[in-house]
Amino acid sequence: MAQCEQFKNRLAGYVVGALRGRARSRVEEHLRDCARCRAEVAALERTGALLAASPLLDAPDGNWDSISRRIAQPARTVTRRLRWAWGAAASAVAIVLIIIAFFVASPNGSGPTQLAMSPPAEEEMAAAIEGRIPAAWAAPLSDEAAVGLRFMSTEDGG
Amino acid sequence: MSEEVQVQDLVLRARSGDVTAFERLYRRHQAGIYTFILSQVRNRETAADLTQDTFVRAWESLRRLREPGAFRGWLHRIASNLVRDQVKSGRARLEISQSALAGDGDGPAPELARQDGGDPWDGSVSADVRAAIWQALDELSPEHRAAVVMHHMEEMSVNEIARVAGVRPGTIMSRLARAREALRKRLAPIVEAEDGSV
Amino acid sequence: MRSSAIGSILLAVFLYGGSAWAAPRAWELVWRSETATERTSVVGKAQTMLAEDGAELSATATASAAQGKTRFDYQTRRRQWSLIDDGRALIELDPRRKRARMYEPPRLVADRALAERNYVASQTGKAVVAGRPATAIAITPRGGGPAVLKLWLDQETGFALKRERYNVEGKLVSATEYVEVVFGAPVSSDLFTVPSTYVIAHRAPPRDRLTLEQLGLRVGFHVGPPSYLPAGYVLVGGHEAQWGRWELQTAELRYTDGIRMLSAFERRRGREGSERDRGRPGTEEDRGGRGHGRGRRGHSRDERGGRGGGHGLGPPTQETSFVDRGYEKAVRYFGPTVVVIVVGDLTQDELLRVARSVPQQ
Numbered sequence: 001m002a003q004c005e006q007f008k009n010r011l012a013g014y015v016v017g018a019l020r021g022r023a024r025s026r027v028e029e030h031l032r033d034c035a036r037c038r039a040e041v042a043a044l045e046r047t048g049a050l051l052a053a054s055p056l057l058d059a060p061d062g063n064w065d066s067i068s069r070r071i072a073q074p075a076r077t078v079t080r081r082l083r084w085a086w087g088a089a090a091s092a093v094a095i096v097l098i099i100i101a102f103f104v105a106s107p108n109g110s111g112p113t114q115l116a117m118s119p120p121a122e123e124e125m126a127a128a129i130e131g132r133i134p135a136a137w138a139a140p141l142s143d144e145a146a147v148g149l150r151f152m153s154t155e156d157g158g
Numbered sequence: 159m160s161e162e163v164q165v166q167d168l169v170l171r172a173r174s175g176d177v178t179a180f181e182r183l184y185r186r187h188q189a190g191i192y193t194f195i196l197s198q199v200r201n202r203e204t205a206a207d208l209t210q211d212t213f214v215r216a217w218e219s220l221r222r223l224r225e226p227g228a229f230r231g232w233l234h235r236i237a238s239n240l241v242r243d244q245v246k247s248g249r250a251r252l253e254i255s256q257s258a259l260a261g262d263g264d265g266p267a268p269e270l271a272r273q274d275g276g277d278p279w280d281g282s283v284s285a286d287v288r289a290a291i292w293q294a295l296d297e298l299s300p301e302h303r304a305a306v307v308m309h310h311m312e313e314m315s316v317n318e319i320a321r322v323a324g325v326r327p328g329t330i331m332s333r334l335a336r337a338r339e340a341l342r343k344r345l346a347p348i349v350e351a352e353d354g355s356v
Numbered sequence: 357m358r359s360s361a362i363g364s365i366l367l368a369v370f371l372y373g374g375s376a377w378a379a380p381r382a383w384e385l386v387w388r389s390e391t392a393t394e395r396t397s398v399v400g401k402a403q404t405m406l407a408e409d410g411a412e413l414s415a416t417a418t419a420s421a422a423q424g425k426t427r428f429d430y431q432t433r434r435r436q437w438s439l440i441d442d443g444r445a446l447i448e449l450d451p452r453r454k455r456a457r458m459y460e461p462p463r464l465v466a467d468r469a470l471a472e473r474n475y476v477a478s479q480t481g482k483a484v485v486a487g488r489p490a491t492a493i494a495i496t497p498r499g500g501g502p503a504v505l506k507l508w509l510d511q512e513t514g515f516a517l518k519r520e521r522y523n524v525e526g527k528l529v530s531a532t533e534y535v536e537v538v539f540g541a542p543v544s545s546d547l548f549t550v551p552s553t554y555v556i557a558h559r560a561p562p563r564d565r566l567t568l569e570q571l572g573l574r575v576g577f578h579v580g581p582p583s584y585l586p587a588g589y590v591l592v593g594g595h596e597a598q599w600g601r602w603e604l605q606t607a608e609l610r611y612t613d614g615i616r617m618l619s620a621f622e623r624r625r626g627r628e629g630s631e632r633d634r635g636r637p638g639t640e641e642d643r644g645g646r647g648h649g650r651g652r653r654g655h656s657r658d659e660r661g662g663r664g665g666g667h668g669l670g671p672p673t674q675e676t677s678f679v680d681r682g683y684e685k686a687v688r689y690f691g692p693t694v695v696v697i698v699v700g701d702l703t704q705d706e707l708l709r710v711a712r713s714v715p716q717q
Contacts, residue, residue, distance in 0.1 A: 051310035121677035134461035146530035
């Protein structure tokens, strides 16, 4: 019984297969005699089984479409075709023309930015708020020490 | 062809621009990556976005993958880095929604088939248990949670996980052991059910 | 002649001697405090607090300043970090990972006349802070309302030993108080540089201050300023805003009233009404019991409809949303062609009024 104290901490290691050689066989020996530790090992193993039976979650349906659109950028394709057709010198002109075309076309909402996704509200506003932090620091009469607290990230990433 | 060889073949084809092959890689790996990311950022919207970003980045840097066989681990590395950047930028400070994770809701369960017509869910784990599992996972540290998700849910080997996390396999083992202890305590009522039902 | 000359000298002595009826203007003390670290070095320890989202962030910071440069070394129970302002860039140091991030904030030229036009500064008494005699000053909006700023300035150096900042609703949103301070001690200039062992992990590009025309060219659409602004605010300039991984070209118009800063962000609408834009659980617009399906695979209901199209399973997604951080609030407003986000220390109503007054195209 007293021995259980020693082995208690090693059972999880045993169950995940972290123990080797003598350490492992010592635990196995103890388990032969100790019903309590055997029950604990069983519980630990059942926990593992539970986790293994928990299904993976699928990404939302539209994800692939977004990905395929992002990996097949129209601008790049156009540039490549023009490059083959016109040769190196003319491709520079072509690129400039494309850029101008975007600026001309954008006000009508036909540029590629029009296809970009709208961020969720909280994220977009958080980005707006956080983007102003350096300016808040530099603003006249700002409490720099307090603004500096905003650099503290929420998670203790350390 | 074995699973691994299939994946390698798809990777080689995707590398030379075959989008269909890449789509198949996506179908195979999306649930693992999405679940992995979701367990870290705890928000579906963000997880969906980061999943997209992971695959887009993978497509863009496929040439840099030296071992096509290590595709899954490599994908996880990309996902891990994106999650880390997300957290650091402070934008991941979104509240966890327990019910969202477990799929509880106000409405009836919709009939949803998986995209590739894979095996239907066989109902071995009830919604309550799934909720309890995710809640328990949430109490682990991010590193422990990542190890558990990769090992138990995605069935990745300890060596593979070690390469993703950039630590020694022994460290992963001890994380798994510590996590197992914590989860066992946290899930005690379920785990200790006498009749073994879940 | 001589008596009037003596009289003038005496008068001059009185005026410069700082006696009660000829005390220096409170505003002069305020501006003097802004440049105190150019005249003397400062080494000290300050308790600082920020009220954010209803919770309080606080830390003890070690402060060092000299030649107009400043450094704060923060220590909380869980984290340590440092911030350096070397006059050009703002540098964030992560001592654990040995990483530095650099930001180059556009230095808002301290338009003192603007601040003095919109606010009143008055001396409210004397106090002792960090063991030193200090003059207390309150800055209040000229049109009335609670103080925006309270300062306790060291009588000898003019340095701000204590600051309290209040939001437009009169709530204390930040406070810094020195508990120890030493003036004139030698301060190494190495303190204000990035240690050579550090890696510069991120460098935000300098933010140009652009005219509206230049900004319009950069973002690809005509940027129209809001026609309504709260009293006293003037346009400082425009910037291209960086939204990180969102590929949405956004213009930021920045305004100041001399003390507070207001930003109006504009962008053209993206692909609204897709499943991603249906908000997350917990945002204002979808708390109406939309819920997520009890999907066996964990799908959420609204994701079933596929992307594109504005007709989803939930309520409309282009609703106005608000965020209140305490020291400032934000609103996101969807106009027919332009999405506007306004951030600043204003009431919700004012924020929305500004947002709605941006011309839609």
